[in-house]
Amino acid sequence: MQDTPLIVQSDKTLLLDVHHEQSEACRNDLVRFCELIKSPEHMHTYALSAISLWNASSCGVDVSFILSRLDYWSKFPVPESVRFYIEDMATRWGKVVLSSSDDPSYYELWVESERIRTELLNRQAIAKLLIVKDESRFLLAAYNRGEIKLQLIKIGYPVDDRIPLNHGPLVPVSLRDTTLGGKPFTVRPYQKQAADALLGDLGPGSGFGTIVLPCGSGKTVVGLHIMERLTTKTLIVTTNVAAVHQWINEILDKTTLKKDQVGEYTGEKKESKEVIVCTYQVLTYRPDKDGPFPHLELLTKGNWGLIIYDEVHMLPAPVFKVTAELQAVYRVGLTATLVREDGREDEVFSLVGPKRFDVPWNELQQQGFIAEAYCHEVRIDLPKEQEIPYAIGTKREKYRIASENKRKLEVVQALVDRHPDDFILIIGQYLDQLKNIADHFGLPIITGSTPNIKREALYRDFREGRQRILVVSKVANFAIDLPDASVAIQVSGTFGSRSEEAQRLGRILRPKNRSSFFYSVVTRYSSEEEFAANRQKFLAEQGYSYEIEVWDT
The missing domain is CATH 3.40.50.300 (P-loop containing nucleotide triphosphate hydrolases)
Known part of the structure; x- marks a missing residue:
């Protein structure tokens, strides 16, 4: 038995003794591939899950790192069933890769494993989306980019999307050093880290995902900082009209954007501007329950370069479908908790993007x-x-x-x-x-x-x-x-x-x-x-x- 702060259990939970002198260093490793489940006074509980391991893999954290860190920190030998689970789940990331093709109306889905290819072809909902190109590649219509990711994550194969994102029209924007209200303004270190984690080097596989920060910690500022770094036409979707007006006030107060560049799209007012803030409600409105959603075209035909989903855990089901069509766009989900009462966290992962940044509430407190x-x-x-x-x-x-x-x-x-x-x-x-x-x-x-x-x-x-x-x-x-x-x-x-x-x-x-x-x-x-x-x-x-x-x- 080692004098270390961690116990790894066969049910894939991990117990961290917060009173151990090395607990902070251990926690810094765990947050890269585990989910914090409970953090009461003495013993914090983390859990390994498919989503947490795919989140880690999407950020470049590989199996050897995970296993070596668990071996290093665990008081007792890591159970073999846990080692197998980590290797099985984490290595599924990268088994299915989506990339560009010579024809811009199609993408290529690379699947090296014959077993996985066979499984895909024997699932009707997936096979109907694919055209066999050769022994390791399928062709996929560009408009099915989101749908294939949604279908594949449901059978345990997350798609590594390597297609570069479209930048969208240029909209220059900078953050102010002093707000219009006369207060000094700077981006806090963790807010910058959150944006860094999402944007990376702006190369393939970056520029999309979910940022989890506590209420009151300034998620709006993270969104504004991402807008500053991408300088592109932006749509922000939030929960209600008061929140729409709050976003607009924050944009005008803390950025160089002018009033005639920022608009709202709600039941009360529908403007066409370089930056628009709208509600989920207006997007999912339809005159009758079987009719079309007349305002969803705002999403699909807006030529956006960036979409910010505020309170992404509230994303309504009809918007999931449209989000599937918007895979070529830089996109960020902001939330205090990825807990969804309907259990659709995997859909947020596949359509908006994996969790890129998280910080414990008590740390910011x-x-x-x-x-x-x-x-x-x-x-x-x-x-x-x-x-x-x-x-x-x-x-x-x-x-x-x-x-x-x-x-x-x-x-x-x-x-x-x-x-x-x-x-x-x-x-x-x-x-x-x-x-x-x-x-x-x-x-x-x-x-x-x-x-x-x-x-x-x-x-x-x-x-x-x-x-x-x-x-x-x-x-x-x-x-x-x-x-x-x-x-x-x-x-x-x-x-x-x-x-x-x-x-x-x-x-x-x-x-x-x-x-x-x-x-x-x-x-x-x-x-x-x-x-x-x-x-x-x-x-x-x-x-x-x-x-x-x-x-x-």
Whole structure:
């Protein structure tokens, strides 16, 4: 047994003793080919997966490096089953290579292995896309570039795409040293590293992928830095109209682009500019459920050089299909978590690109780039009169009764009183519950039906200190910058959504001169407790722990 910080287990999990003097050096190796699963106080858990190994291979991390590092760091011999899994999965990268051909309307798919070629030809969904050229090559119509990658990753063969990307029309852009608002501005080291990891040398196999950074750490700045380095016509797709306007404001504030160069494409306004910011919603709009998507042409016929998918884990299914057609374009996905509740992480990998950069939340917290946050789960009993309806309700009815527990109002009152000087967000899922809270406190409320002009005016009042408390529905989960918010009180959520929990905590992580507090108010002895436990998993993996408060009156 070695005096080293790592234990490699046969279930492909790896346990890192964070108190060992060499734990940091070991972690720096692990993050190159593993996924961080849990990071509580003493022992961090990493996992090897097909996606994590393909991410590593796409960045040039080979099998010999992985195995040598595991041998070096592991207290005990690495299990043979794990060694076999690593060799099998990691070496699948490069077995199928996509390259240019003499005819620009076709690409060449190189498959050296006869066994793999036979498998491809015997799968109808794949074989129909291919034309046999010789004993190691197939021809593939250029417009099927994304589709073949999608089909092949589903059977365990990620495509190494070596076709150079089209640059797109030139749009000169530089970042400012001082923002229009008069503040000094620089790109932080980790933001530059993220862009470097994505762009590489701009040669084949680079210029596309996903960047994972915590909420509040400046993912928008990473996008702007990539725009500066590519200087090309850019489309940015984000989650809602408020986020569209926020991106536009950031672009104008921090870059040399002028107002007549930057436009929005939403339900309210449809502009044609050198840089356009649009919503996923407008792209997936169609007049009837069986009809075409009239605005998807914005993606396919825009002659873009760069597409930025903000909150890429929210990428809707119809956009996946169009993303498959946009494989010749520089593209980046930005997200705080690649957790998708529908399990389609492999599609993000194949269509937007592999994960190129990731940094633990607690690392940026220690460096002061995101706020220190304390998480609390406050448990409260149901009122007596709701116990029988809860007991006889369906699963969905039980969850709603527990979520809308009217005693949560007294908890919210006490928490608001506990933080008299903080800027507070009260967040929930159910509109009746939120309206009741807003009425009780005499507070403004923001929901999906709030007009965008009013919504943005309320956000502005909050940012500028005229409004200290806002009641918000899930429309505020994503891409809303409220830098002074330091307390979030969650009264209900979308069942067990881990990504939603992370996004809601993210609303209060902008760095500031005080700690942040995240409260989740949950009905005790109910199904809401079970869903809350699942919701908290992702944050527990990032090093956050929940202090439990039982509310007695």
